[in-house]
Amino acid sequence: MTATVVVGAGISGLSAAHQLATETSDTIIVCDAAPRLGGKLHRLALDDPADLDQGPDLVDGRCGDPALPFTVDVGAESMLARRPEGLELITALGLDDHRVHPTTARAQAFLDGRITPLPPSNMGVPTDLEALGGFLSDAGLRRARAEVDHEAPALAGDVSIGSYVADRFGDEVTDRLLEPMLGGVYAGQSRRLSFEAVHPGLFAAARQGGSLLAAAQQVAAAAKRSNDQSVGSAPPVFAGLIGGVSGVITALEDDLRSRGVAIRSSTTVREIRREPGVDHGGRFTLVTGPVPAPELITADRVVLATPAAPTARLLRALAPEAATALAEIPYASMAVITFVLADAELSGSGLLVPPGELPTIKAFTYSSNKWDWIADRAAAGFGAGTAVVRASVGRFGEEQLLQVDDHELARRTLAEARAVPGWQSARPLRTRVQRWGGGLPQYLVGHRDRIQTIRSAVAAVGGIAVAGAYLDGVGLPSCIAAARRAVADL
Structure with missing residues (x-):
């Protein structure tokens, strides 16, 4: 055999x-x-006290319901539902009854000290320039609007997606929109990442030359037509499982x-x-x-x-x-710090944080806003209005930001987060730190x-x-x- x-x-x-x-x-x-x-798929319990919870400023002493199993993902927490492989595996394993989709809450951005909606994009490449108003500076918006007038020769081969988008739309589009989007997916730097590898569909459309805006719009429209034909209406973008x-x-x-x-x-x-x-x-x-x-x-x-x-x-x-x-x-290292919070006032499914807006945090996932099952278990275990939040720290080349112990990493992250609207009065009830050393390939x-x-x-x-x-x-x-x-x- x-x-x-x-x-x-x-x-x-x-x-x-x-x-x-x-x-x-x-x-x-x-x-x-x-x-x-x-x-890199892993989950931790939030209903059991842990050593980290006992640190100063990291817990106020409220206990959850010990009879309630409450685990959340501290690695990947969803899968793309518009590709079949993940859903097929869920079905093969008999997990369809546990499959869930996110709420209608939308991701936003933390920009210039305020929370602002994310403009439409094809994974960080804009598809509606007028929606960039208020997201870019006036000069940045004028530069982006000029994209269609810039000469766009065919690409001889692979290029950096961040540099190419900056060349077409200006640096602000790369820094404020593309960079946080790809930083969340790859923990990488967009000006070093491969256009061909991270966005193959758009690269294929763009390599013949011409407007990148038009190419992004065409790719987005083609994807929508394909999805509509296959299911009759737009399917959910992401899927998850109850319990993680x-x-x-x-x-x-x-x-x-x-x-x-x-x-x-x-x-x-x-x-x-x-x-x-x-x-x-x-x-x-x-x-x-x-x-x-x-x-x-x-x-x-x-x-x-x-x-x-x-x-x-x-x-x-x-x-x-x-x-x-x-x-x-090469690989990037990062960490996910999960908080159970009382008295937080958080809207949307999370925040993308462009580099420079906060010292170390690159993104927040407001898990209890994003997933109904997390909101329900948080309320049952810790009280109505309790929020569960994931903060992500670490990009490629920033390993030194992680060279502190778990208590310091959690305290620093919480202190940074208090600069974000809705966090000022938040009290942590549970804190978990998950490090992913060398976790994401570049x-x-x-x-x-x-x-x-x-x-x-x-x-x-x-x-x-x-x-x-x-x-x-x-x-x-x-x-x-x-x-x-x-x-x-x-």
Whole structure:
């Protein structure tokens, strides 16, 4: 019987294992270095007191209902519902009864010390210049309006999306609209991120030249027509799960174990090599366990669903060209600080914060405004009007902002937030800090060529495939799609 080992038990690895288990009769083993499964999908309880709550200015002593289970995501908290992969997995795992969509509350921006609506855009590229009035300075608005008059030659290749948008619309559009949008998705800097990789549909429309405004409008209209035709009306953009979207990890684990898949947490794969004397396409030996007493696992096929750096180490001997390209993919570190607040007056589903508006915070998610189930559980556990909020800190190149302990990070974040309308009287009832060191891959200029190099070099080895957020997108559906492709590549 064929033995397949999946290295990595985040959403990519577990999705690959699920695909293998449903399509093949392989013996499947999943290995992950961490003690828990899920990678960047994780949730924490808010109904239990924690050590951090006892710090000064971080809790006022009110207790929640200990009988009420109340967990919230501290990694990804939703998935794009207009791609099928995530919803298909939810259905396959029997979680449709737990699926929810956000409320109608809209995201806003914190700009010049005030809260202002976000103008319409195609992921940060404006689609309605007149709506930029009041969002840009008068000079910035005049510059943006001149976009259609600027010469726009065809693009010879990939470019930085932030620089290109600034060239077309002016720096203010990049700094105030595009930068916070991409900072929230990638924790990156838009002037370093690849246009082709982070916005492939718009890049394809724009690379022939001409107005970027017109291209953004065309791409947005085409997406709307496609969605309307498929469902009859505009579907929700995002979906989540009651209890947290990270509940998909628990369901995947249960499903895989029921199918006989062996799951080994706290198991670091240190090396992969061909068995001696075996030609191309032969078996692999995976080395795990402590160096003095290694444990060997033999596999016919391997899926590497680990981040770029450990994947590079594992492929160095087997596919050196892939390893070199993988080592060129940097990662950003960030942190999510979750507060349960009394006496806050917060509107909308959250705030994007352009760089320079607050010292360290880049975004807020007003979770109890965004998700009805969170509002209901917060009210039941802590009282009517209680708010649950996530504050995000950290962009690529700003790792020094995270070099404080959890208490200081939480206190600093709360102090900054008090400059935002609605936070002045807020009292924290619970505080949680989740750090994601090296959590988000950066899609720098030339990323797609780099990924093609990796996939081609890995394919030449035979019997190995790669999956992960560094490949085709950081969202859950993209990771699931990459996992499916990895299984197909085997």
